[in-house]
Amino acid sequence: MLKRLDPLLNADVLYALRAMGHGDELVIVDTNFPAESVSRQTVLGDLLRIDGVSAARAARAVLSVMPLDTFVDDAAMRMEIVGNPGEIPAVQAEVQAEIDRAEAKSWPMGSIERMAFYERAKQAYCVIATGETRFYGCFIFKKGVIPPKQNVLKPKKG
Template sequence: MLKGIDPILNAEVLGTLRAMGHGDDLILCDLNFPAQSVAQRTGLGRLLRIDAPMPRVARAVLSVYPIDSFVDDAAARMERSDAPDQIPDVQREVQAEIDAAEGRSWPMIAIERFAFYERAKQAYAVIQTGERRFWGCVALRKGVLPPEA
């Protein structure tokens, strides 16, 4: 255990988040996502896991991970194939975690399912969560920390 670090953030995940640079993508996905095959094609080259619900994982990650404020697509969600205009509850819950972490509304953009797979293959890393609800997949682009005043 470490003080100030969410206990679900394991050593592998913390090391990966620390190693990522500005502009690198992190994919958080549900149990139905083809995580193993996609993760093999990422910068990290292997799958990371946190066996907890997606909103809980998002909260933990966002406690240490800045989102890129220089681009419009820094927070993205996989669009439902059967109802592109509907936002699933799991994505609404992750949206609330993003907004809380950033201290403002930061709407995720929607990405078509197969385009999301392609973005995921270009990511630095994939964390598969224990989320069983469908469409629980998001991409978060890493931002920067400003210098101390």
């Protein structure tokens, strides 16, 4: 355990989050997503896991340390429901609440058609599988930046 770090952030997930750069994408998926086969095609090439939790809880852990990209319109995206792309199921509303909480403001998710989601996930940095059993618990987050703090290092006097 580490101080002030969400205990769901295991060593493999922390490694990936730290290694990702600005603009890299991370995918959080439910138990029905073909996570193993898709993850082999990502930059990392291995499936990461945050088992036994909902997509919203996994999103909370990830977003506790990863900023979203402010340079793009859709730094957070959800998989659209087939035949009803505008519907927002409970699992997606819960993740939306976690995004808003992490960013301390309303940050609406974009949406992406199901098959396009699969293709985009293959181009991501990594895929994190969760214990989410509800349908359409699949999300893409684009990593942003943390601006430098002013006067972090002050020269010692004398």
